[in-house]
Amino acid sequence: MPARTGQQFLDGLKASREIYVGDERVTDVASHPEFSGAAEELAAVFDLQHAEAARCLVPDPETGELINASHLIPRSREDLFKRHAALEVCAEHSVGLMGRTPDYMNVTFAGFAARPDEWAQKGNEAGAENLVAFQKELRRKDLSLTHTIIHPTVDKAQGDVPRAGNDVALQKVGETEHSIIVRGSRILATLAPFADEMAVYPSYPLPEGADAFALAFSIPMTTPGMKILCRDSYSAPKNAHDFPLSGRFDEQDAFVIFDDVEVPKERVFINANLAAYNTVMRTSWSPNIMQQTMIRAQTKLEFAWGLANRMLKCINGKNPAAQEMLGEIWSFAEFARSAIYASEMQAKEYPGGVWFPDVRPLHALRSSLPFWVPRVNEIIRLLGSHNVFAAPTEAQMRNPELKHLIDRYLKGAGDVQAEERVRVYRLAWDFVGSALASRNEQYERFYLGSGARNRQTHEMFSDPTRANRLVDQFVNIQPQDAKGGSACPQAA
Numbered sequence: 001m002p003a004r005t006g007q008q009f010l011d012g013l014k015a016s017r018e019i020y021v022g023d024e025r026v027t028d029v030a031s032h033p034e035f036s037g038a039a040e041e042l043a044a045v046f047d048l049q050h051a052e053a054a055r056c057l058v059p060d061p062e063t064g065e066l067i068n069a070s071h072l073i074p075r076s077r078e079d080l081f082k083r084h085a086a087l088e089v090c091a092e093h094s095v096g097l098m099g100r101t102p103d104y105m106n107v108t109f110a111g112f113a114a115r116p117d118e119w120a121q122k123g124n125e126a127g128a129e130n131l132v133a134f135q136k137e138l139r140r141k142d143l144s145l146t147h148t149i150i151h152p153t154v155d156k157a158q159g160d161v162p163r164a165g166n167d168v169a170l171q172k173v174g175e176t177e178h179s180i181i182v183r184g185s186r187i188l189a190t191l192a193p194f195a196d197e198m199a200v201y202p203s204y205p206l207p208e209g210a211d212a213f214a215l216a217f218s219i220p221m222t223t224p225g226m227k228i229l230c231r232d233s234y235s236a237p238k239n240a241h242d243f244p245l246s247g248r249f250d251e252q253d254a255f256v257i258f259d260d261v262e263v264p265k266e267r268v269f270i271n272a273n274l275a276a277y278n279t280v281m282r283t284s285w286s287p288n289i290m291q292q293t294m295i296r297a298q299t300k301l302e303f304a305w306g307l308a309n310r311m312l313k314c315i316n317g318k319n320p321a322a323q324e325m326l327g328e329i330w331s332f333a334e335f336a337r338s339a340i341y342a343s344e345m346q347a348k349e350y351p352g353g354v355w356f357p358d359v360r361p362l363h364a365l366r367s368s369l370p371f372w373v374p375r376v377n378e379i380i381r382l383l384g385s386h387n388v389f390a391a392p393t394e395a396q397m398r399n400p401e402l403k404h405l406i407d408r409y410l411k412g413a414g415d416v417q418a419e420e421r422v423r424v425y426r427l428a429w430d431f432v433g434s435a436l437a438s439r440n441e442q443y444e445r446f447y448l449g450s451g452a453r454n455r456q457t458h459e460m461f462s463d464p465t466r467a468n469r470l471v472d473q474f475v476n477i478q479p480q481d482a483k484g485g486s487a488c489p490q491a492a
Contacts, residue, residue, distance in 0.1 A: 002065040003057055004142040005050065006043030012144070012196050013039065017221040019193050019254075021230040029193050034233035038098075041248045042144070042194050045093055045101055055085040060139065070103035070292070071139035073114040074355045077347050080291065083107070084344065087295045096300025097249040097440060099447065100190040104292055105145035105199065109135045111288030112201075112269075114354035118283065122275035127216070131269040134218055138197075145218070146195035148186040148256045149203040164209040170200065170258055171212040172272045179262040180271060182215065185255065190443075192228045192254040195221055201269065205278040214277035216270035217263045225261040228254045234435040241394035244427050246436035253439075284350055286461070287359035291343070293448060294362055297369050298336035304376045304431070305329045311383050311428055314421045316413035325379045332372045339365040363454070363461050370451030373444040377432040388429040391422045 004012075013029045026032050030039045049056040049068050057066040061073075069086035072079055090103045112119065113135035119128035138145060151162050151169045162169035170184035186200065199218040206213055219226070235250040236243035270276050308326050312318070343357035350356055381388075390410065396402050397419070412421040431437055445451070 003049050003068050004046050006047040009043050009046045015222045019228040035193050037235050037238045037248050038250050052089045055089050067139050070106035073110050080344050087292050091296040091299040094249045095303040096296045098251045102144045107292045108289050115284050118280050124273050124276035127269045143196040145197045146189050146191040147199040148189040150187045152185050161204050161206050162213050179264050182258050182261050185257050187255050189254040189256050191251050193252050202277045202281050211272045211274045214272050214274040217268045225259040227257040230254045234439055245430040246434045250436055287356040290362040291357050294340050294365050301333035301336055305333050310424050314412040314416050314424050329376050367451050367454035370445045380432045384428050387425050391425040
């Protein structure tokens, strides 16, 4: 089966699953008022891959059927460029607001399957075979996959990962001839209501004795015993004028409970193997997945810059302070674009013939975004001032008694008509001030770990050789010579 259409995606959501919003169990995700807006937009993403086939679709290496390039295992720098084009198409559709569109997990599992040597270490050969087989199924069926990889916080003093005796975190509690049985909970399953499958895989390393928590697998959303508890919906009625973003792009987040769930053994990638769990994510995951995550983030920053520009155009805002803030957003977007470009141009080949981007600029960008995005939102609020509240609803704009007055008294500078001004400022508020905007800022603050945590761990991914050489030429001083003269600094 080749790349799916939007209707095929929506049809896949009809199967029964335990998804709750509020106290209601949702029986039809696609038509439910809390989910329908995002469901339609995700369907549009599946349709978009056909409308933009030249940028999005590539032949499956085994069947020749057209698949989304996000499923591609890159075998050259040129393959990374192909994948970039498809990822950009997807990111542009939601202007980067949806952090977990299906291409995220497509890229993740393509990277996993590209390195079976990593997954087969520490006696996990069978799990590696299962993973490769699953990635083939994922790409050929073009499934929508979500994941839940974070252990719930119970007692911060005990650390961020579970230890033996923890009865809350997801763990293996039994085994049959054909399955393992798991029990517990995990977070944060973004996109869960709109997924066909739920994946579990490693995050932070586990301590000694925590073998039962060392799991990786994927199961259908219809699996008995898996319960999806969604946060409050921030989806507004779908109205391009009043709610141009929150009516469309609430991708949802969920708390997942596994109530004695049976996982077929052919879908298990790590089976209580602590050594494998603690090693498989250490080398190639970051450079692979961050191509997708940073293209999305750069798209969002560029949208924010364009939005801020349009806001100032509406009121002819050319004062130096406003222009300085506008330049600040531009610099963030340009740094992001440049980091992605550098990472792709400096890509390298890994064992097995797979190519991934250079991780260094991507790690720097990853640690900066949690600080940049809140600042961008602050700037847009400052530029918006009171104007974001002087933006009538669509009903008011269409009221014959009010329309001519709004056109007269809410016009913008120059040739900017009231309709444009109102739409721009409503868009700005939906981007930075709505319930969805608040969720998105919180999401970005902790996206792939907080900025502070990523800065603290940068040494793990950095090569200090050149930096040390530059310092050593001044501090690596030779003893004075016998005549009392001082020796020259020696370069390392």
